[in-house]
Amino acid sequence: MAQVSFIELCRKLVGNAHVISDPAKMVPYITDYRRRFTGKALAVISPGNTREVADIVKLCKLQKIPVVPQGGNTGLVLGSVPDTSGKAVVLSLRRLKRIREIDVANNTMTVEAGCILDDVRKAALDADRLFPLSLASSGSCTIGGNLAANAGGTAVLRYGTARELCLGLEVVTPDGDIWNGLYKLRKNNTGYDLRDLFVGSEGTLGVITAAVLKLFPRPKTQQTAFVALRTPDDALRFLTIAQKFAGFALTTFELMSRYSLELVTKHFPHLLPPLPLDKPYFVLLELCESEPEEQTAARFEKLLQYAIEEDIICDAALAQTLAQSRSMWSLRENISAAQAKEGRNVKHDIAVPTSLFAEFIETTDRLLQHYFPGCRMVTFGHLGDGSLHYNVGAPERVPDDEFLLRQNDINRIVYDSVSRMHGAISAEHGLGALKHGENAGYKSEVEIRMMQQIKKALDPGNLMNPGKVLP
Amino acid sequence: MAQVSFIELCRKLVGNAHVISDPAKMVPYITDYRRRFTGKALAVISPGNTREVADIVKLCKLQKIPVVPQGGNTGLVLGSVPDTSGKAVVLSLRRLKRIREIDVANNTMTVEAGCILDDVRKAALDADRLFPLSLASSGSCTIGGNLAANAGGTAVLRYGTARELCLGLEVVTPDGDIWNGLYKLRKNNTGYDLRDLFVGSEGTLGVITAAVLKLFPRPKTQQTAFVALRTPDDALRFLTIAQKFAGFALTTFELMSRYSLELVTKHFPHLLPPLPLDKPYFVLLELCESEPEEQTAARFEKLLQYAIEEDIICDAALAQTLAQSRSMWSLRENISAAQAKEGRNVKHDIAVPTSLFAEFIETTDRLLQHYFPGCRMVTFGHLGDGSLHYNVGAPERVPDDEFLLRQNDINRIVYDSVSRMHGAISAEHGLGALKHGENAGYKSEVEIRMMQQIKKALDPGNLMNPGKVLP
Secondary structure, eight states: OHHHHHHHHHHHHHOGGGEEOOHHHHHHHHBOTTSSOBOOOSEEEOOSSHHHHHHHHHHHHHTTOOEEEESSOOOSSSOSSOOTTSOOEEEEOTTOOOEEEEETTTTEEEEETTOBHHHHHHHHHHTTEEOOOBOTTTTTOBHHHHHHTTOOBTTHHHHOOGGGGEEEEEEEOTTSOEEEEOOOOSOOOSSOOHHHHHTTSTTSSOEEEEEEEEOEEOOSEEEEEEEEESOHHHHHHHHHHHHHHHGGGEEEEEEEEHHHHHHHHHHOTTOOOSSOSOSSEEEEEEEEESSOHHHHHHHHHHHHHHHHHTTSOSEEEEOOSHHHHHHHHHHHHTHHHHHHHHOOEEOOEEEOOGGGHHHHHHHHHHHHHHHSTTOEEEEEEOGGGTEEEEEEEOOTTSOHHHHHTTHHHHHHHHHHHHHHTTOBSBSSSOOTTTTHHHHHHHSOHHHHHHHHHHHHHHOTTOOBSTTSSOO | OHHHHHHHHHHHHHOGGGEEOOHHHHHHHHBOTTSSOBOOOSEEEOOSSHHHHHHHHHHHHHTTOOEEEESSOOOSSSOSSOOTTSOOEEEEOTTOOOEEEEETTTTEEEEETTOBHHHHHHHHHHTTEEOOOBOTTTTTOBHHHHHHTTOOBTTHHHHOOGGGGEEEEEEEOTTSOEEEEOOOOSOOOSSOOHHHHHTTSTTSSOEEEEEEEEOEEOOSEEEEEEEEESOHHHHHHHHHHHHHHHGGGEEEEEEEEHHHHHHHHHHOTTOOOSSOSOSSEEEEEEEEESSOHHHHHHHHHHHHHHHHHTTSOSEEEEOOSHHHHHHHHHHHHTHHHHHHHHOOEEOOEEEOOGGGHHHHHHHHHHHHHHHSTTOEEEEEEOGGGTEEEEEEEOOTTSOHHHHHTTHHHHHHHHHHHHHHTTOBSBSSSOOTTTTHHHHHHHSOHHHHHHHHHHHHHHOTTOOBSTTSSOO
């Protein structure tokens, strides 16, 4: 039987222990992070190095077997799990977890795709450097997955997304060749930007096996504040002032609706907000500086005082200790967990120009209340970089299941709003198998066609993560 | 005659006045910036808007006429001039010079490709914002050309290259379609990164007609220093310390060999260095801050004092006035002009990992002195971002013409050195028609093949700037 011989060949290439074909043992690899979907796979294969990845991809090409690359499998859009056909293999990169090099003087590190993000951050800190990518799943996501999905997180305002933190890549192409694009350069104009094409392509153009990452000097001080304000428009005005006061020092600027925080204090009652939750919106902001702490603190106080005097913000708490800062962050970081405890809701991860943020929230809230009176908005996110988690919960007394039947109608309202502002229906989660259809509806034909032309040129057999990103 | 009817059609599409077919009048468009090369063209066509660009490209596709897009024609690698076949048209974007929008709250501006870089910078300043791209030809280069070539310059250390300063593009594709990719978003994970594919592709994949650019808060203070030191290795140590002291505030870190500066003072005797030119190397560095001037100055003085005490630098001058700062910058900015006055030399625009900079200079200098004893090194550039203008002048008493006959041998030595360090033979100038052959020799087959696959997929007729970038 063809499958048997294929699996036998895989075992020869990567070793018996690293090929799983027992359906029961495959479950964690074929089930998505939020446990909404379980696909099927021929096998889960875990090569031990780049050479073995290339061997497997080459074999799959020969036998026309689709390949689903997978890192920590923490994606939110079904990008790293196979469909239900059972024809594909899952190619796990988790065994490629060496930190190959830290070049302190060049401010770079070269890491393999399977390194856990927290381990990458820790290795950088050990070398007195900062790798700033920061997101909720950092304890289990891998850097390869972060790059494949162009992860965002809470420090994008200052440091950019995963794309902007990457200087070079090693990639196994759909042909099973190894591309050594591990350039450690900040300027390199020697041809098309293949790096940025692979970053964010969610495994549909090849398999990222290693990357050169940018490192930064560790900031000397870090100051956190928690601010209450009335409207998203005031939040935007506050952002503009904060950028003027603090420039590059402004690292984080996160908006949270009162209801998001009420969910946190309801489900995690030990988490205490530093201000009463009696205003409609709150902002968590952070300044990181290379200057001494007193100066940053003085500047921060001046900013907050000015914003209060100008009546842009209502109240502010400046963390005096690391513990206070952590407790402010806990409120922000537990919003997702709190809403999960509360029940299910319709989630969106959208981006609009920062200047249209307030208008987006106001008009979309109004439309949703019109069609779904009483729906509860878990609105929070990275106002500083123009992206938002804009989640819609059922009105009180309406069961979640019933509400979720209207998911498509809710999406339509939200995405139409996004589209009117030439925004993005996926800011940082990617498209995977979950959103590519809707996305195609909002993109121009020209853009979709160019994407298809590139996909076909690099992967004519459509074997790399088929059914993802493109419709 | 086919040509006549084609040109007549062009005249109908863009207006009589905007099609030049008189060979004498075409000269400035078909001659490169350094006046080393003059090609031939069927005509120079200057559309007035994106629609007209699309019409011309569509017509050229129908009639199989190659298109050479051109901005300010200030490129250094023959990327914006046609070859000598006389088959191509030059498509000048200079009439597309509207600043379409400045969105202050979103920190973006939307500009057309033909805007002069200085005009873009000025418009940003008028809106109390900074557009940081800064290079020698800023008075005549266009933003479309800057993006097509992924321009670099003196502020890359802090703000990145043109690629990193661009959020969205409008492009006329080789099919003559208009792609509206003018996203004003900092996070956008809705498909392949077409933007970064067009940026740096030197007009070979399509014509950039407009772009969304990132703006930044204007720094409050700007402080410049001029430092003398002994070796590139010390310069590197100094860079590491400066980054630790100043973090993101460090905007510029330019290395200059003594000989580079001696050429400046020889040919521009009114330019006076702030320190005696009695050390082998000098560094121009600048801190930009959002904090008050006294604080930046104090920090800067502390950094310089520490570096002197540690014997990393020999001497330093901190500009006390804007005039002093300008005069320091003049020395740096006139190196190219001074070497042109001195005669011709063999120029390189290379990048290596910053950590290997000193080793690169030392070993390559030694090899060049071995094969070309007495050759004079005009070594200067952006040490902070790892790129270098590494120009080789004839030894005294050897005529330039004779020396330039050995150009290929000199290139070989320099590029072999670059290649051993996995560097780039073009850091910021691109490849154009000048370097793509040599570049292909240093790239892996895998990388070249992927580039060719993409080119063929998007431009199967090979009509967009043929003979550039790819071999």
